[in-house]
Amino acid sequence: MRTPDGPALGAFLRRLLHFDKAAAVRLTGPPGGGLLAVFGRPPFEVLAIRTIRVDGLPEAGVDATVSAGELLESLGEDGGFAIPSALSVAAAWAGMLPPRGGWTAVASPGVDELRRAVAGGVREFRQRVESLPEQRRTREELDATAARVWDAQVGGAVDGLPLRVAHAASGMGFLPAPAEHAGEGAAVLRNGPWWRLRTEYGEVAYRRPVGAGLGLTVG
Numbered sequence: 001m002r003t004p005d006g007p008a009l010g011a012f013l014r015r016l017l018h019f020d021k022a023a024a025v026r027l028t029g030p031p032g033g034g035l036l037a038v039f040g041r042p043p044f045e046v047l048a049i050r051t052i053r054v055d056g057l058p059e060a061g062v063d064a065t066v067s068a069g070e071l072l073e074s075l076g077e078d079g080g081f082a083i084p085s086a087l088s089v090a091a092a093w094a095g096m097l098p099p100r101g102g103w104t105a106v107a108s109p110g111v112d113e114l115r116r117a118v119a120g121g122v123r124e125f126r127q128r129v130e131s132l133p134e135q136r137r138t139r140e141e142l143d144a145t146a147a148r149v150w151d152a153q154v155g156g157a158v159d160g161l162p163l164r165v166a167h168a169a170s171g172m173g174f175l176p177a178p179a180e181h182a183g184e185g186a187a188v189l190r191n192g193p194w195w196r197l198r199t200e201y202g203e204v205a206y207r208r209p210v211g212a213g214l215g216l217t218v219g
Helices: 006-019 068-074 111-131 139-150 163-171
Strands: 024-029 035-040 047-053 062-067 104-107 153-155 158-162 187-191 194-199 202-207
Touching: 006 035, 006 047, 006 068, 024 068, 062 068, 104 158, 111 139, 111 153, 111 158, 111 163, 139 163, 153 163, 158 163, 158 187, 158 194, 163 194, 163 202
Parallel strands: none
Antiparallel strands: 024 035, 024 062, 035 047, 047 202, 104 187, 153 158, 187 194, 194 202
């Protein structure tokens, strides 16, 4: 198989492997189609998604969970790649993908707006940590502090979007620096408890736990 989106696929896989050297990805492509969706699980409790164009997709389609590292190793400079053997023990997250249809667009924020929200969250986290006595800066306390910050809402035009979604998009390279874009926008969609943030560089999907509070607003 070959993809004209080889550089984008390579960048996506390298980001996942930066967070987890044993990262897995789930690949899904419909029968007779020319698109392959690549799902990964970065450490933000979200799913990161990159859809690539593919020539030579099997007529029966593709649905497999494989090693991100092996997939990256197979990717050639010409965009050629091979789907590795499926993992004998699939990643637990791979069994719960976001719904394919039923999404409602709720906002179209600018990339800069989302980057500012993430920067605000980072400042909030640092301030909270710095205010903790040294003896309380345990892993459990830091994790709880991070959860409180990133479970907050982005606020503004995308009120309701969990900040962790924008944070993950930034970490995966889906929110480019201002010098790399000319004011591109993003799309925020919702389907029940699911949220989805889409830019031209990739997507992040997140299923909010039922009954979860919205927390603080970081603007």
